[in-house]
Amino acid sequence: MFLARVIGRVVTTQQLPGMLGEKLLIVQPLDEQRAAAGDTLVACDAADSGLGDIVHVCDGREATLALHDSYVPIDATIVGHVEEFAHDGPAPRISAGDVEAPGAPRAGMPGASGASGASRAPAPRPPRAGRATQAESDAAREASRRRGAASEERDERELLP
């Protein structure tokens, strides 16, 4: 897991069906000085992020667990927006007003700094066009979750020595 800044967005239409509706953002990993640290990469967005946001990214297999459909080949997902980063060195704190690129206000963005109580989950997404009923969506998601879990089980049984 690491900190990063959102610097761009990727648009794809020819893709695996499970990727439909997932937002793909280009992110620049950061160090504690808020300087670029490592190569840019593309991450799925599970936190309604925008250009310039400082975000918390989960990488690896666990990145799929933050998405609606976990049976997708995703190895990086944005799981939170960084409001405060208290540091032990000379770099100043990242505060809510420190986002460097201008962006339109979004629902769910943090208000007062220093909040450590109940988190606000990202705003629920509207149902995608083409979904017949909520029950069907839930069933499809559950089936996908089972596929993902079965896949992980297979990995552990067959691929590990």
Add this chain to the structure above:
Amino acid sequence: MLIGKVVGTVVSTVKDPKVAALKFQIVQELDERNRLRNRYVVAADTIGAGQGDLVLFATGSSARQTTLTDGRPIDAAIFAVIDSWDVDDELVYQKEGLEAYSRSPAAE
């Protein structure tokens, strides 16, 4: 995930049966400004990408989260062809033949 360019294919006749019937592409990494990085992977192709296509690929155990790669010894998978991308609100790449991807302030 990373952005890459399909620069070639790999043909292998002697191989583990678990990777039979999979198409393997050689993908060279690209940075966010569409410059080639000096790093390559061999990735299983799950969506039929063509030579020269710019694609997204995932690495690690996540690459096995597709019906084509599930249960197989695969650690890199192409899962999307890129239409376009922008950095700092500036269009960096757009696939030939597509209409311009415009990003209006109201959209975000």
Add this chain to the structure above:
Amino acid sequence: MKLGRVVGTVVTPVQHPAYDGRRLLAVRPINPDGSDAPGERMFVAVDRAQAGIGDRVLLMAEGSSVRAIVGDERAPIRCAVVGVIDEIEVEGELLFPAGAS
């Protein structure tokens, strides 16, 4: 697991629900002598050891183990600080805490 030094705390009020009630730390991997480990980036990790800024810690970065530690197999969490280090000794020499007898 890796040796690490806590370099910061991270607050993310807008976050995935699996992170509710969990404290996030920024950790930099270190060598046994306390210098920054080369070629390693700063990690964000869930705190399971009440560590503070400046502490030397054990950093676990293996996904399925961390999900077992946090008790949620479905959590998108793959890094955790699992212990605060009292002593590091290498080849008979006490490297940490420095200056102790």
